[in-house]
Amino acid sequence: xxxxxxxxxxxxxxxxxQTFEQCRNPAFVQAVNRAANLKILVAIKSGKLxxxxxxxxxxxxxxxxxxxxxxxxxxxxxxxxxxxxxPGITTENIKLTIHEGQLHLYGERRAPxxxxxxxxxxxxxxxxxxLTLGDKLDTGSPSQVKVHVQEICFGTFQRSIPLPKGIKxxxxxANLSDGLLTVTWPRSPxxxxxxxxxxxxxxxxxxFNSSPxxxxxxxxxxxx
Numbered sequence: 582x583x584x585x586x587x588x589x590x591x592x593x594x595x596x597x598x599q600t601f602e603q604c605r606n607p608a609f610v611q612a613v614n615r616a617a618n619l620k621i622l623v624a625i626k627s628g629k630l631x632x633x634x635x636x637x638x639x640x641x642x643x644x645x646x647x648x649x650x651x652x653x654x655x656x657x658x659x660x661x662x663x664x665x666x667x668p669g670i671t672t673e674n675i676k677l678t679i680h681e682g683q684l685h686l687y688g689e690r691r692a693p694x695x696x697x698x699x700x701x702x703x704x705x706x707x708x709x710x711x712l713t714l715g716d717k718l719d720t721g722s723p724s725q726v727k728v729h730v731q732e733i734c735f736g737t738f739q740r741s742i743p744l745p746k747g748i749k750x751x752x753x754x755a756n757l758s759d760g761l762l763t764v765t766w767p768r769s770p771x772x773x774x775x776x777x778x779x780x781x782x783x784x785x786x787x788x789f790n791s792s793p794x795x796x797x798x799x800x801x802x803x804x805x
Contacts, residue, residue, distance in 0.1 A: 644738050646736065650664060679750055
């Protein structure tokens with residue numbers, strides 16, 4: 582009966598070192614990733630795995646900061662108002678929506694200097710594929726611009742305000758001037774309906790009073 586000799590610690594250490602160096606080899610890592618991707622593809626085709634789409638965002642933008650605001654309540658007015666501090670922003674970069682009884686303000690303030698080199702320009706959608714995502718996704722490289730002091734907030738922002746029940750987008754009025762966004766809405770939808778009825782009635786009365794008498798129109802036509 583033959584017995585195997587125990588391996589010396591030096592041999593084991595040398596083997597572990599070689600294995601470690603082999604695992605760090607880029608060609609070895611690429612081969613392992615390729616084999617793993619192939620197994621994933623086979624599992625997906627056989628139904629053992631399935632690709633799950635990422636959850637859809639409820640908001641169009643991921644906010645990086647929150648703009649300051651004032652809410653104005655004048656008892657003598659039938660409207661409420663909110664003033665947002667948004668300097669350096671144009672109307673093209675602001676969006677107002679109503680969702681679940683709240684007014685949502687979304688926007689973006691872009692820095693006047695480059696902050697990074699974008700790999701996907703024009704906000705193109707990134708490919709979502711479990712097999713090729715790692716190959717196509719590139720986070721970009723930092724630019725050479727150095728910002729020694731950064732106190733101004735740039736990027737996307739968001740702010741939400743609860744609204745009275747029944748308020749719709751046609752009830753919202755907004756104005757952007759001197760870096761301040763003023764948004765107004767009625768205290769209640771009933772006041773909006775009453776104001777619309779009054780305006781419609783006023784137009785009807787004005788139109789009726791401005792119409793000339795029938796005999797005058799006939800005489801004018803005959804004289805021509």
